[in-house]
Each structure stands twice: as structure tokens, then as C-alpha cells.
Amino acid sequence: xxxxxxxxxxxxxxxxxxxxxxxxxxxxxxxxxxxxxxxxxxxxxxxxxxxxxxxxxxxxxxxxxxxxxxxxxxxxxxxxxxxxxxxxxxxxxxxxxxxxxxxxxxxxxxxxxxxxxxxxxxxxxxxxxxxxxxxxxxxxxxxxxxxxxxxxxxxxxxxxxxxxxxxxxxxxxxxxxxxxxxxxxxxxxxxxxxxxxxxxxxxxxxxxxxxxxxxxxxxxxxxxxxxxxxxxxxxxxxxxxxxxxxxxxxxxxxxxxxxxxxxxxxxxxxxxxxxxxxxxxxxxxxxxxxxxxxxxx
Amino acid sequence: xxxxxxxxxxxxxxxxxxxxxxxxxxxxxxxxxxxxxxxxxxxxxxxxxxxxxxxxxxxxxxxxxxxxxxxxxxxxxxxxxxxxxxxxxxxxxxxxxxxxxxxxxxxxxxxxxxxxxxxxxxxxxxxxxxxxxxxxxxxxxxxxxxxxxxxxxxxxxxxxxxxxxxxxxxxxxxxxxxxxxxxxxxxxxxxxxxxxxxxxxxxxxxxxxxxxxxxxxxxxxxxxxxxxxxxxxxxxxxxxxxxxxxxxxxxxxxxxxxxxxxxxxxxxxxxxxxxxxxxxxxxxxxxxxxxxxxxxxxxxxxxxxxxxxxxxxxxxxxxxxxxxxxxxxxxxxxxxxxxxxxxxxxxxxxxxxxxxxxxxx
Numbered sequence: 001x002x003x004x005x006x007x008x009x010x011x012x013x014x015x016x017x018x019x020x021x022x023x024x025x026x027x028x029x030x031x032x033x034x035x036x037x038x039x040x041x042x043x044x045x046x047x048x049x050x051x052x053x054x055x056x057x058x059x060x061x062x063x064x065x066x067x068x069x070x071x072x073x074x075x076x077x078x079x080x081x082x083x084x085x086x087x088x089x090x091x092x093x094x095x096x097x098x099x100x101x102x103x104x105x106x107x108x109x110x111x112x113x114x115x116x117x118x119x120x121x122x123x124x125x126x127x128x129x130x131x132x133x134x135x136x137x138x139x140x141x142x143x144x145x146x147x148x149x150x151x152x153x154x155x156x157x158x159x160x161x162x163x164x165x166x167x168x169x170x171x172x173x174x175x176x177x178x179x180x181x182x183x184x185x186x187x188x189x190x191x192x193x194x195x196x197x198x199x200x201x202x203x204x205x206x207x208x209x210x211x212x213x214x215x216x217x218x219x220x221x222x223x224x225x226x227x228x229x230x231x232x233x234x235x236x237x238x239x240x241x242x243x244x245x246x247x248x249x250x251x252x253x254x255x256x257x258x259x260x261x262x263x264x265x266x267x268x269x270x271x272x273x274x275x276x277x278x279x280x281x282x283x284x285x286x287x288x289x290x291x292x293x294x295x296x297x
Numbered sequence: 298x299x300x301x302x303x304x305x306x307x308x309x310x311x312x313x314x315x316x317x318x319x320x321x322x323x324x325x326x327x328x329x330x331x332x333x334x335x336x337x338x339x340x341x342x343x344x345x346x347x348x349x350x351x352x353x354x355x356x357x358x359x360x361x362x363x364x365x366x367x368x369x370x371x372x373x374x375x376x377x378x379x380x381x382x383x384x385x386x387x388x389x390x391x392x393x394x395x396x397x398x399x400x401x402x403x404x405x406x407x408x409x410x411x412x413x414x415x416x417x418x419x420x421x422x423x424x425x426x427x428x429x430x431x432x433x434x435x436x437x438x439x440x441x442x443x444x445x446x447x448x449x450x451x452x453x454x455x456x457x458x459x460x461x462x463x464x465x466x467x468x469x470x471x472x473x474x475x476x477x478x479x480x481x482x483x484x485x486x487x488x489x490x491x492x493x494x495x496x497x498x499x500x501x502x503x504x505x506x507x508x509x510x511x512x513x514x515x516x517x518x519x520x521x522x523x524x525x526x527x528x529x530x531x532x533x534x535x536x537x538x539x540x541x542x543x544x545x546x547x548x549x550x551x552x553x554x555x556x557x558x559x560x561x562x563x564x565x566x567x568x569x570x571x572x573x574x575x576x577x578x579x580x581x582x583x584x585x586x587x588x589x590x591x592x593x594x595x596x597x598x599x600x601x602x603x604x605x606x607x608x609x610x611x612x613x614x615x616x617x618x619x620x621x622x623x624x625x626x627x628x629x630x631x632x633x634x635x636x637x638x639x640x641x642x643x644x645x646x647x648x649x650x651x652x653x654x655x656x657x658x
Contacts, residue, residue: 069416104419
């Protein structure tokens with residue numbers, strides 16, 4: 001089966017600043033992929049590259065085996081809910097549905113209408129008067145009713161209150177379950193994604209730090225605690241993501257596909273949130289280090 | 298896409314329709330009376346050089362006072378205001394279209410982020426842009442040219458009177474004068490399509506509607522001044538001729554300073570031609586600025602009339618060198634200028650397509 005998104009050395013530069021660099025990914029189909037990272041990490045850039053809103057500066061990207069936005073057929077296979085869920089303020093809800101029907105040969109009018117009814121949006125209302133959550137729902141309806149093979153959502157819940165977040169994600173998962181489509185959604189909060197994702201990509205400071213199915217990530221990361229010890233003395237194949245020390249004790253988050261054999265360690269499972277935070281901290285530490293070096297040279 | 302373009306612009310279309318209708322009503326109400334005034338003058342039945350007088354009278358009447366001294370009591374003096382109003386509306390139409398239709402067309406979407414919605418439907422950006430530009434661009438050309446044709450129909454008596462040699466009132470503008478040339482024929486089409494493309498391009502470049510509108514107005518206004526003053530006269534090499542003083546309807550000879558000044562208007566042998574420059578010359582073709590002493594004496598004797606002075610100058614071999622564009626080139630000028638503007642517009646549109654396909658997010 002072709003990958004949903006396949007990138008090779010992908011990079012995007014704005015003037016002199018790399019928003020995304022050296023990104024190599026292969027996301028298999030059928031997952032709900034969470035793209036997580038702090039603000040400004042390059043999440044939106046990656047998703048805009050995947051939908052053809054941007055052209056890459058370096059490397060290649062293929063979505064469902066095709067070049068993003070290459071033609072009407074490719075556009076029909078990808079649904080995109082952009083950041084801030086843009087809708088035409090002057091057009092009514094009904095106009096938006098008509099827009100979708102006119103511009104998408106695969107338009108599913110039944111799905112669109114039943115979603116709007118269920119969400120209690122009135123057809124005659126101008127989109128400019130909708131709340132943030134209602135705009136997101138309307139934009140999601142457009143993206144779902146065109147019947148794409150992959151649905152890409154950029155920070156879909158960032159403007160919603162906690163209750164609306166939960167409802168939106170629940171609703172999204174129902175739509176996904178019905179159609180069996182692949183989903184890629186981004187957020188700067190892992191808590192938004194934890195409940196819905198089964199594949200995770202951590203993107204920090206324009207680089208992909210880790211990517212893989214959630215189950216696999218949890219199985220290969222271990223929280224080790226034991227007597228104080230230099231992390232450099234660990235066996236090969238155990239990569240330290242984070243380390244903290246007290247006078248007598250050392251706690252490490254390590255990634256390894258091997259079993260932990262050293263009896264000195266007490267191994268514990270790690271939660272998804274802790275795992276992501278450890279990667280983000282690691283990147284932040286490296287960033288500070290680099291900065292320090294630059295100042296000295 | 299056609300539906301969406303219509304849905305997004307039907308308010309603009311409605312306001313254009315209101316302007317067209319109001320203009321049509323104004324012209325339809327006043328047009329027949331203007332035509333009857335023309336029919337009542339003797340311009341229709343005169344021959345050759347006899348037409349100058351009746352034509353002058355008719356135009357003066359429209360300006361508010363006839364040469365015979367009778368002031369207008371029936372409001373005929375307001376016709377020149379209507380004439381000017383029509384010209385101003387046609388001149389402004391392309392600029393208004395560029396500012397209010399062109400500039401926000403893409404910039405509005407980029408500003409609101411709705412291009413993310415539009416460009417992720419199952420339709421390419423190229424097609425999206427092509428439909429938007431074609432429909433709105435055709436409407437822009439249609440509106441402007443309709444205004445121009447309505448005004449041309451209404452002003453037929455005026456342009457005929459000017460063509461028969463009518464002169465000397467502000468309304469007597471010949472077909473090459475900047476205000477008339479730019480509002481009749483096919484040039485309004487060129488301006489409309491260019492101003493529209495300029496607005497769209499400014500919007501694509503600046504990405505915000507209001508600055509794009511200002512930029513559109515500034516560039517278009519500058520071009521509309523540069524074109525008639527410095528470019529249009531040189532589109533074709535002008536003709537040169539040396540003619541007698543009496544070929545000019547108006548020659549000014551200030552007596553005190555004794556200098557010859559020729560007003561480049563009302564060139565009798567080319568009433569519909571375009572006089573670019575003119576000046577007094579002697580028999581060998583050299584420019585002359587001083588009135589010969591003998592003719593000064595004719596003037597200072599006090600008895601001499603203006604024609605006597607002209608006869609004197611004539612007998613001293615002084616003529617007028619005229620640089621002009623003959624009336625027969627009118628359509629060549631119209632087509633050339635329109636083609637220049639259309640070519641500019643196509644270049645701008647081509648840039649927009651390239652930019653939107655390749656560069657924008």
C-alpha cells in the first residue's frame with residue numbers, strides 16, 4: 001500500500017530561515033497521525049507542503065503517491081482543513097455546501113447535509129457570524145464531504161474551548177471510522193492528540209525528532225532509574241533521550257529495541273505525554289548549546 | 298467555479314448595473330433635445346467652409362451663450378456640463394474597476410485566508426484564477442465600453458459640429474484631444490482590461506486589499522497622464538506642412554511686443570486632425586518670431602484690421618509650419634493604444650498565473 005505522505009530530504013526555506021529541514025518520513029495509510037511540536041516548529045509548513053499550498057525548497061514530497069495539488073484528481077483525494085478554519089464570511093452555510101458541490105465531483109451531499117443538521121448550524125446563517133467552533137465544523141464538513149482518501153487538519157482545535165475540543169475530535173473520529181480514511185492532524189498540545197492518534201510525529205525546531213506508531217514508540221522507550229551513573233557507559237543501542245540526576249540516583253529515558261538486561265535498573269513504562277516532552281526538552285537543550293557555541297566563535 | 302465567482306461578485310455586478318442604468322436614463326432623457334437643437338442649426342445643410350459659423354454657434358449655445366448674444370433660457374447651457382460629466386464617468390470607470398474589482402479579487406482571499414479553502418477543492422488554482430479573471434475582466438470591459446458607446450451616441454451632434462470646424466468654446470474638443478480620445482472608440486476597452494489586471498496584480502503582490510487599491514490608483518493615474526502627453530504623439534511619425542496664416546482659425550499677434558504666437562487649434566484644412574506643434578516660418582523654412590517692421594507699422598497706424606496684418610505677413614513670405622497627425626490616422630491610433638494596454642494587461646495576468654501556481658502559500 002502506498003504511503004499517505006512520503007518525504008525525502010524535504011526542506012522549506014523562507015528567505016534565510018529554514019522552516020523545515022531534512023525531513024524524511026514515510027507515513028503508512030490507515031493511521032490517525034498526530035503531528036506535535038511547539039509553536040513555530042514547522043508543522044504548518046509541513047502540512048502546507050503536503051497540500052501543495054507551498055512548493056519545497058529542497059527534497060521531495062508525495063501524498064498518496066502523487067505530487068501535491070498536481071491536478072484535479074490529486075486535489076480530490078486530499079481534504080485540508082487549514083489553520084484557523086477559513087470560511088467565506090459573506091457566504092451562508094448553504095452557500096458553502098453549494099460551493100463544495102460545484103467544485104468537487106465526488107461531493108457527498110447526504111453526508112454534508114446530515115452533518116450540518118446534527119451540528120445545529122442554520123443553513124441561512126452567514127459564515128462570518130459563526131463561532132470559532134462552528135467555523136471549524138463547517139470547514140471540516142467541506143473537507144469530509146468531498147470524500148478524500150486522506151484528511152489533513154492543521155491545529156483544528158486550537159481556537160476551541162475544552163468542551164468544543166472534545167466534541168470536535170469525537171466527531172472527527174466518527175467521520176474517520178465511517179470512511180476508513182487516513183488522517184493527519186497537528187497540535188502543539190499532546191493532550192489533544194493523545195486520545196485520538198495511533199501514529200505520532202514529533203517536530204521541533206524544523207526537524208523531525210521521532211516518528212512512528214504510538215504502540216511501537218511506547219514499547220521502545222523506557223524510563224530507567226537506578227544508582228547514579230554516567231549515561232555514556234550504557235550499552236550500544238540504548239539512546240538517551242533525557243537524563244536527570246540526584247546525588248545518589250539517575251533517571252533516564254532511553255530508546256532501545258532491545259530488552260533492558262542490567263539488573264541495576266528499575267524499568268518503567270513511559271506515558272506518551274512524558275515521551276513527547278522529553279524529546280522537546282532534548283531539542284531545546286541542544287538549541288541552547290548551539291547558541292552558546294555560536295557566541296563563542 | 299462560475300457559480301462561486303458570481304456568488305462572490307453579484308453585489309459588485311448589481312452596483313455596476315445601477316450606474317449603467319442611471320447613466321442611460323440621464324442620456325436618454327436629454328439626448329433627443331440635444332439632437333433637435335442640432336437639427337435646428339444649419340450644420341446639417343451647410344457646405345464646406347460655410348459650416349464653421351453655424352457649428353461655432355451650435356457649440357456656443359451648448360456652452361450657455363450663443364454668439365448672437367441671446368442667453369439660453371431653456372437650460373441648453375447645461376449640455377456642456379452633461380458632456381463633461383459623461384467624459385469624467387468614462388475616464389473614471391477603468392480606475393474604479395481596477396480599484397474595487399481588481400485589487401480585492403485575489404488580495405481579499407489572501408487576506409482572509411479563504412484561498413486555503415478555495416485551493417483545496419477538486420479544482421486547480423489555474424482554473425480557479427482563469428474563471429475569476431475571465432468573468433470579471435469581461436464584465437469590466439463590457440461596463441466601460443457600454444458607458445462609452447452610450448455617451449458617443451448622445452454626443453453625436455457635438456462631435457459632428459466639431460468635425461465641421463466648430464471651434465472656440467470649451468466644448469469644442471476634437472477627436473484627438475486627450476479627454477475625447479480616451480473616452481471614445483475602443484480605448485476604454487484597453488484601459489478597463491489593463492486597470493483590472495493592474496489591480497489584480499497589485500493584490501497578488503501586496504497581498505492586502507487596501508494598499509493594493511492605493512497602488513492601483515497611483516500607477517493607473519500616472520500612466521493616464523504619461524500616455525497622452527509623452528507617448529501617444531509619437532506612436533506614428535507626424536506629418537509636416539507649411540501653410541498660409543489664414544488656414545488657422547486663431548492666430549494671436551500681441552502688438553506691443555511684436556511677437557507671433559500661433560495657437561495650435563482649429564487647423565482649417567484638418568479640422569479633425571491633431572496639431573502637435575506649429576510656428577511661424579519664413580520662405581526658407583526658418584522659424585520667425587518677430588513681426589516684420591513694415592507690418593508693425595500697419596498695426597501702429599491704427600487703421601489696420603487683423604486681416605490686414607495677416608495679409609501683410611503673408612506678403613512678407615511668412616507662413617505657418619505645422620506638425621500634425623492627419624485625421625485619417627484616428628483608428629490607427631485607437632488600435633495601437635488599445636493594443637499597448639491589452640499587451641500590458643496580458644503580461645500582468647501571465648505574471649499572476651505564474652505567481653499563484655508557483656509561489657504563493
